Amino acid sequence: MFISKRFILLLIAGVIPAALAYVTNVGAYVFLAYNLLLLILLVIDFSITPKPEKFEISRVMEQKLSLAAWNRIEIIIENPENDIYRAKIRDGIPDSFMVGSELISLIITPGVTKISYEVKPVKRGDYEFFDMHIRILGVLGLCVRSKTLLVSDKIKVFPNLKDMRNHYLTVVHRKRLLSGVQKVRQLGVGTEFESIREYNPGDDYRHINWPVTAREGQVYVNRYEPEKNQYVYLMVDASRVMNEEIGGIKRLDYAINAAFIVAETAMDNGDNIGLLAFDNEIQRLIKPAKGMTHFRRLAESLYNIDISDSSADYEKAFSTLQNMQSRRSLVLLFTDPYNFEHVNEIISSWKRYAPRHRVIVLSIKNPSLGIAASMRTNNAESVFIKSAALKLSDDRRRTFSILEKSGIPALEAAPDTFTIDVINRYINLKMQFK
Structure with a gap:
């Protein structure tokens, strides 16, 4: 049992009348009588306040939470009494989770009371919600009855699929990929015939349907959609270059978020999807x-990929890819081409071990670099910061240019649009892939 703030205030307040009554030489008796009354009321309050064990308390939550998103946790309290009680609950939230308020205040009504709060995981992996601590304020508000409830829940934190699934551009492109028309394979072209429509400026002349054009007297073109049953590899760099945080989220987590959505989109489109995660060793294959x-x-393989302190071994990664996948594949390489040596290693390893595979490098842009490069300078420190940012920005442009010239397309996208930009690039590459 604990005493409440109200009891402490009443105890302090008792000093005032005792001090006034001291003039009449009865101050000590008044003080003792007042405190005795408070003690009796405290005992009564403790006896009429139910034990926390009388309440049935449970935690309701999904077993898979979304990374870097607010996830709802619900607490259900069943009150067998007919009275209303004030309480506070502190849940056993994992230390690394962000939470709006660690202490939840609530009113427990007769019957079932439900209250919820939200947590935001900042790292993927396995976690456990531990014991729940509840404090019931006494009926008179003088005491607090507390109890630790043994309520344990194991959960997994996955990349955030919740918001991505509903994004407008993803929906649009899925409709484009999954239209329910009958498809006829056009041999020699890595796409499938979908329908015929009138010619619009900018359409490829090679897609003009000459028989229909001659019959109708105006130009018509064939519409195609990406060929199905293609082979797609998610190649995820889990080395130290992916440990940088952008907006509180690591590069690797952005990459895995996008990889999840690409995998889901590819599956829906009938493609074969594979995974190769690596650092100086092969983590997942x-x-x-x-x-x-x-x-x-x-x-299950993506959600708990760990970042290592080692550098990436691209020779091992690409040679493993070629040994595992003899058929030509579209390879989405999630990494950060941070310097010229890194880029040259990617290019040389690809050309030596897996040149027949179509590779695209995908990276997240750090907005703070652009902000620093465009900042106004008013002292020596700001001049140094801006100069360094401009140098880094120029180096990154050159590294991406080197990749493009070597035959490896490269994408650098802002964090908030990275996943959608990756999906769009994947779809465009499918249209070209043969």
């Missing part, structure tokens, strides 16, 4: 396949 069972396996 899953051969391309399709189907929901395979997607779940990919998800």
